[in-house]
Amino acid sequence: MKAAMILEGNRLEIQDVPKPVPAFEEALVKIITAGVCHSDVHLVKGDWPRFIRSFPTPVGHEGIGIIEALGPGADKYFQIGDRVILGLGGAGGAYWCGACEFCLSGRPRLCRQAKGVRGVYAEYVSLWAKALVKLPEAVSNEEVSLACGGLTSYSAVKKFLKFGVVPGKPIAIVGAAGGLGHYAVQSAKAFGFKVLGVDVGQDKIDFIKNHLGADYAVDAADARRFVKEELAGGVYGSVVFTPKIAGFALGLKLMRQGGIFVSVGMPAESEGGIEINPLELLSRDPIIMSSAVGTVEEMRELVQLCADGKVKSHISRRAPLSQLQNVLDELERAAYPGRAILNDMAN
Ligand SMILES: [Zn+2]
Ligand SMILES: [Zn+2]
Incomplete structure (x- = not known):
């Protein structure tokens, strides 16, 4: 064969x-x-x-x-x-x-x-x-x-429920138009969250809005301003699917205090790690976890x-x-x- x-x-x-x-x-x-x-x-x-x-x-x-x-x-x-x-x-x-x-x-x-x-x-x-x-x-x-792709996204989004984010609250999906992200948007909607889809480029933003049913879709460059002004300072949780380390930093920044951070994307080892200052960890107190399959x-x-x-x-x-x-x-x-x-x- x-x-x-x-x-x-x-x-x-x-x-x-x-x-x-x-x-x-x-x-x-x-x-x-x-x-x-x-x-x-x-x-x-x-x-x-x-x-x-x-x-x-x-x-x-x-x-x-x-x-x-x-x-x-x-x-x-x-x-x-x-x-x-x-x-x-x-x-x-x-x-x-x-x-x-x-x-x-x-x-x-x-x-x-x-x-x-x-x-x-x-x-x-x-x-x-x-x-x-x-x-x-x-x-x-x-x-x-x-x-x-579907299972990984579903299981990652389900962790918001498991760690106390209730339906109706806003959560962010970074890399929302991709092979994983597009399932995550649909699963998060099925769970009843308010979904902010983040990606790069107008065609992807249109796809997230028009085909996936996200409540909001914004370009990564505009995401921090958007959550600050429109989502009362931050989302209750971020899940990151992009294989670029910059997406991980963004996912952390989009969250309010006590947010649930779910890491899924797997950047090349050469991209290095996620950085968080211990004092920022103290003041913002996120729960950080990985989810796979x-x-x-x-x-x-x-x-x-x-x-x-x-x-x-x-x-x-x-x-x-x-x-x-x-x-x-x-x-x-x-x-x-x-x-x-x-x-x-x-x-
Ligand atoms: Zn796979
Ligand atoms: Zn066993």
């Missing part, structure tokens, strides 16, 4: 590799669509060396497909022919132990045995069945980016929101597997809002 592999020297190649055989409790999924996530741009370019231990390595972690075969024990969870979404729900999304303190407290991402999904840019992938979520008919194959249960909640029409993927680009490198180049240039997907894995 065909599969995209990252080779040493930051190169991507479509190779012919053996079709996987499902092991204990695994399901073999024939991929129909695969979402192209911005994190793959970083992986292929070598921006995140800590995540690649050996070459060649498979790549891709957002998929929708049909279960074609079940390994021993997997028939407890699925039937052959089920249509499923697979991606980064749960821990890294491929396996978590379910028995350690983190798994049992609902944070499987921190499980020591967690294994991530890699290798969805292929005709087939075999995965632990418990990491898959069955799709209702109302969710189309084009909604594939819910598997990482989400749980399988959150994936089910998000699939339901999508089936109800409250969250929808905005797809700007569709391509066959052979054009993956071009799509990655376009994402790096932020050539369009929303997501890109592969919809033909055999070509």
